[in-house]
Amino acid sequence: MKQEHILIVEDEPSILYTLKEALLLSDYQVSTAQTLEEAKKSLSSNLDLILLDLNLPDGQGFSFCETVCSANRIPVIILTALDEDTDIIRGLDLGADDYVTKPFKLAVLLSRIAAVLRRSKQSPKESDLLSCQDILLNRTDTSVFFQGSPVTLTVGEYRLLEYLLINKNRTLTRDMLLAHLWDAEGKYVNDNTLTVMIKRLRSKLTSDSKQPIQTVRGIGYKLEDKLEDKLEIKNED
């Protein structure tokens, strides 16, 4: 049994049905979504691949591909009737791993899926230890340290910090952050909640001289590693 978990985002019922049946027959676990909204709700950390139609009733798949898929590092294959080069290039630029234009042969799609899954397994695992300046986050036991002292974070604050650390030295827009964060009940957080989360996280990760989480005016936030601020490793033995 392969049991890799694939999310199909496709609004055309007949294509969705055909794909779902074909994937189930190939021993994949399958979830489906017919809109971007449903797709966002179906996102979870145990997804191995997303098949993404670009023309959906509530918008284009491009932004979903950018803000959600690449941020969550889930491989994406674009399914599209738009066989124009510009759309394909745009999709690949936004982090998609491959594309298939409609109408497609199922056998071709299945072999592309297998290839993308194989590649994604070969890519190195993200590190368990993330750090920036005086912040250290250990993903194996979800502990966080600031200037050597343990810090207690809420689940939301932890996810926010982890995401900033994974993308350190890169500006994250508020939209990217909103697409990546959900609360304890599994609901996406809203803009106000994000502002509060940033504020609380900052209050826990600030010293007199340092404010690691920078505001990029009008865009979002950034955690920046500066060479002179590298964490000093104390040898206490």
Ligand code: CA
């Ligand atoms: Ca469509």
